Amino acid sequence: MIKILVTDGMEKNAVNKLKAQGFEVEEKFYEREELKEKIQEIDVIVVRSATKIDKDIINQALKTNKLKLIIRAGVGLDNIDVLYAEKNGINVRNTAGASTNAVAELVLGQMLVLARQIKIANMTLKDGIWNKKNLKGLEIQGKTLGIIGFGRIARNLANKAHLLGMNILYTDLIACIDENDAYTCTDLDTILREADYITIHTPLTEDTRNLIDAQCFEKMKDTAFLINCARGGIVVEEDLLEALNNNKIGGAALDCFVDEPNPIKDLLQHPLVSVTPHIGAATYEAQDRIGMEIVDIVNDRFAIIKDMVI
Incomplete structure (x- = not known):
């Protein structure tokens, strides 16, 4: 089963939709040292701005090569080392238009x-x-x-x-x-x-x-x-x-x-x-759109693999 870790929160309807589609979704924030261990077990990580995915974290993921997708639930990617992730075969996406x-x-x-x-x-x-x-x-x-x-x-x-x-x-x-x-x-x-x-x-x-x-x-x-x-x-x-x-x-x-x-x-x-405390995307409508865009991104990436597993 494809495992998705949501570290900084995600709209509940979107989480439930992913679960209904057969994905295993965990919603939990991990401190840095804990994340180094956890990231070796997951296929997808969904972050906002609180979780930093830098070269060190990516290197931990490469120990198992399970991680295939990093999704930023928002626009900015400054908390993710995009070039290093992509260089090592990990796709990085954001929800550019939703907010x-x-x-x-x-x-x-x-x-x-x-x-x-x-x-x-x-x-x-x-x-x-x-x-x-x-x-x-x-x-x-x-x-x-x-x-x-x-x-x-x-x-x-x-x-x-x-x-x-x-x-x-x-x-x-x-x-x-x-x-x-x-x-x-x-x-x-x-x-x-x-x-x-x-x-x-x-x-x-x-x-x-x-x-x-x-x-x-x-x-x-x-x-x-x-x-x-x-x-x-x-x-x-x-x-x-x-x-x-x-x-x-x-x-x-x-x-x-x-x-x-x-x-x-x-x-x-x-x-x-x-x-204001970084609330630019903090509307009910924007969060709904972000959640649904994450669902689409996950499905686009794993549709064939998921069908084979099921």
């Missing part, structure tokens, strides 16, 4: 939180302060949204923001996309100088690590807002904190951090920062 809309909606929501000072209004009112006169906000209509990285999530966000009357600038590390003349492809410096809202949609790689640093904040408008719902490590958090403290930018919204689940407290508590 697209959920993340785009979170970014849009955070833009509105920043624009209308919703965080500060909420905090002060709970403290009994009727702060109406000091909470004049902004409208996003007519403002410029700068998007760094133009993949699925970014394009979904651009479509929503454009319908709300925003001007769209984007840059991409690969190439400009000519599918929509309403959006302007440009370079990073232009986005930093001209955008009222800047949102990050790149994976965390050696090319993007520390991409947004003190020099970038110097180029931004002092009223601009930065939103990062991609990966911690793309933004230099100490530089962001300094920019906020010195009023070099208007504010920030963060859904991801360098040190998760223990972010810098000064960022969490900063009045100009809206924070």
Whole structure:
């Protein structure tokens, strides 16, 4: 029987469907040393961001050569050594499209939180302060949204923001996309100088690590807002904190951090920062789609073998 280990959680209907199809599914998080032993027994491992599959873990799997498939229940693959796994015959897949809309909606929501000072209004009112006169906000209509990285999530966000009357600038590390003349492809410096809202949609790689640093904040408008719902490590958090403290930018919204689940407290508590605990894909609808996509990936990989076993 083909054994599947789900380490960081998975939608129950999808788990039940895999079991009904004859797969053996274990749902349990293993600490690193325990995982080194367990990974020798399984054919598939399904992870989110908490479980790291690096070269050392893969080498343990190669002792038995049972592991054939690593699935990231989400988009980013920075916690998996993809090249080393593929080099050794272990396929790595993710659920690239399943959380697209959920993340785009979170970014849009955070833009509105920043624009209308919703965080500060909420905090002060709970403290009994009727702060109406000091909470004049902004409208996003007519403002410029700068998007760094133009993949699925970014394009979904651009479509929503454009319908709300925003001007769209984007840059991409690969190439400009000519599918929509309403959006302007440009370079990073232009986005930093001209955008009222800047949102990050790149994976965390050696090319993007520390991409947004003190020099970038110097180029931004002092009223601009930065939103990062991609990966911690793309933004230099100490530089962001300094920019906020010195009023070099208007504010920030963060859904991801360098040190998760223990972010810098000064960022969490900063009045100009809206924070969430990496919930970009945390909608019921997105998790349903992720679960069903995992089922499809498993079936595509093991259909012939499963039929032979059964």
